[in-house]
Amino acid sequence: MNLNKFKKELEILNKEKVLLNKKYNLLSFLRSISFLVVLAGITIIIINQDQNGFIVSGIALLIFIFLVIKHTKLVRTRDLLFCRIELFEEYILRINGNWKTFANNGVEYLNENTTVANDLDLFGNASLYQYLCNTNTPWGNNELANMLLNNDPNKETILENQSALQEIVKKNKFSFNFLAHSKLFSKSNKKIDKKNTHLLLNLAENTNASFSSLIYSLSILLPLISLIAVIVASFQLISPVIPFSLIIFQWIFAIVNFPKVGEILRPLSLFKTELEAYESLFHILENEGFDSECMQNLQQILLINGGASNAVKKLNKIIDYTTFRNNAISYGIFSGLFMWDFNCIRAFDKWKISYGSNLRKWFEAVGKTEALLSLATIHYVKDEYCFPTISELSNPYFKATDIKHPLIPDSVSISNSLELKSKTCIITGSNMSGKTTFLRTIGVNLILFNAGGLVCAKNFDSSCMAIFTSMRIQDDVSQGISTFYAELIRIKTMVEYSKLNKPMLVLIDEIFRGTNSADRISGARATITKLTKPWIIGIVSTHDFELCNLEKEDSRNTINYHFDEYYENDQIKFDFKIKNGKSTSTNAQFLMKLAGVI
DSSP: OOHHHHHHHHHHHHHHHHHHHHHHHHHHHHHHHHHHHHHHHHHHHHHHOOTHHHHHHHHHHHHHHHHHHHHHHHHHHHHHHHHHHHHHHHHHHHHHTOOTTOSOOOGGGOOTTOHHHHHTTOSSTTOHHHHHOOOOSHHHHHHHHHHHHOOSOOHHHHHHHHHHHHHHTTOHHHHHHHHHHHTHHHHHSSSOOHHHHHHHHHHHHOOSOSSOHHHHHHHHHHHHHHHHHHHHHHTTSSOTHHHHHHHHHHHHHHHHTHHHHHHHHHHHHHTHHHHHHHHHHHHHHHTSOOOSHHHHHHHHHHTGGGOHHHHHHHHHHHHHHHGGGGSHHHHHHHHHHHOHHHHHHHHHHHHHHHHGGGHHHHHHHHHHHHHHHHHTHHHHHOSSOBOOEEOOOSSOEEEEEEEOOTTSOTTTOOOEEEEEESOEEEEEEOTTSSHHHHHHHHHHHHHHHHTTOOBSSSEEEEOOOEEEEEOSOOOBGGGTBOHHHHHHHHHHHHHHHHTTTOOEEEEESSTTTTSOHHHHHHHHHHHHHHTOOTTEEEEEEOSOGGGGGGGGOTTSOEEEEEEOEEEETTEEEEOOOOEESOOOOOOHHHHHHHTTOO
16 A cells, blocks of 8 residues: 555544534534433433423433433544544554654563564664554564564464464455554553553462452342332331331441452552453454454454453453442442342352453453454555565575665665675775665574564565674773774684584674774684684674685685775765675775865
8 A cells, every 4th residue: 555545534524523523513512412411301300390301401412312322432433533534644644654653662571681682673762663563462562572672583473473463464455444443542541551451360369259249249139138128127127227227237248358459440440441442452353354363363363262352341341330330329228239249259250260361361352353453554655565485495495586675765875785504795896885774784684584574575586594692892990891802702602503504694884893903803704703604694894804814825715895885076976786796995084074074
């Protein structure tokens, strides 16, 4: 779906928005009028003692209730429409390159151990996660992050996710409907409270009874006895003291157990709106026809034990019953007459025995679907992309045709092509010629490949490889670690992993830049020797042309590529295209002169 189609969809939705707002305003006005009529009817009754006031206020009250119900439904319809509009607006922002303000950037997944994530801009502002993310639940956020952080790629998982994506991108109606309903989470609460989610799951997965069977028996018998006593007392067959005493006893019992009851019912009421959104998502997933094994498996998880949507609907009804606790008058009446809290908890205990163990799996199924739909973002916003193929060669292999960096807008992005097989590629070139961007382009597309997603290339064929990077190196003053030593630690990690003889991709930008030229060259030669193995593909950028001589040495399987520049009207220009062989030019002095340094 391209930019023009999104704009047409937005035009249609914005027209619906205008009509819906008019309907919303009309219902609000009529609801206010009907409520005033109710008050007027009550005034007539009080002042004039006119029986017609009962009729007026009664009819007006029925109309008011009807309008409240209609208004509530319309609010949800309007919220969903706003979510659809926001969804398409975000796709347009991605196409136009204005997506870096999106709130969900995954910065919480960055830490000192995620070196690849830091080097390839996987999380944080202007990151791959921020660009792709269409997740609105904690489960979706975590699943998408785990997909991008997966550094132990598995062929079966990649193919499974690819198969799901190939089906999803053909189902625009399903995809956009699911994502719009997912956005309802952000409409109900700006961010789902993870603490409440865990409280709910802890309660649901604990199948032990909240209260003893004796208390549950009393919660049925006492209200029944109290009701009979009230009826009998109304006929003056027994003293009113008896039903009154029973009601007082139930009140005292409710007050004594109020804290414990609150520990159980409060998380339920806090999660009410989210559960309604989950119910909609469950329903959408349960009723869609899928062919891919991955999506069928997710659907089967939701269909366990009568269906997730049906189970959550029952839970929402139980939560509705607990809302009587929010009003002192209704709480007093229902606690005194029906031991309401205990009956609500008894209903919840029955619910969790039937469904509690499945709730976490249902949430995770929604999260996996959100993550897959996030990986599908490339399909909707990029002009050129493909489903990559997995190489069947025994040794690591990588071939990309017209590969681009997904975070660079198509209008300014330059494509390149590269083919490597168990080699170390040494890339030279002048400053700003495109070496670092090229390394990141390879790395970030391989991240998408390992996740089972689409890649930004005309064709893409690769082995499943773990990714190691040494690009954005920083010193650590608090630990006494220099830039050079920090890079050595990265290189050591690569060397240690290489001993496992498992396929790996190594990306090193400006190798050993933090030391003198003599040590840098000798250290780089030694490193490249250690990392040039049959199971490794390495791409190393450098300003040291001496390293290009490694290509001539038979003992090392290396190959040279370069980026260069050209000059036009005393201006330096770049085509950002990779070329065979080593670089023969530099531009440092020109740039220093341009900056006025020399």
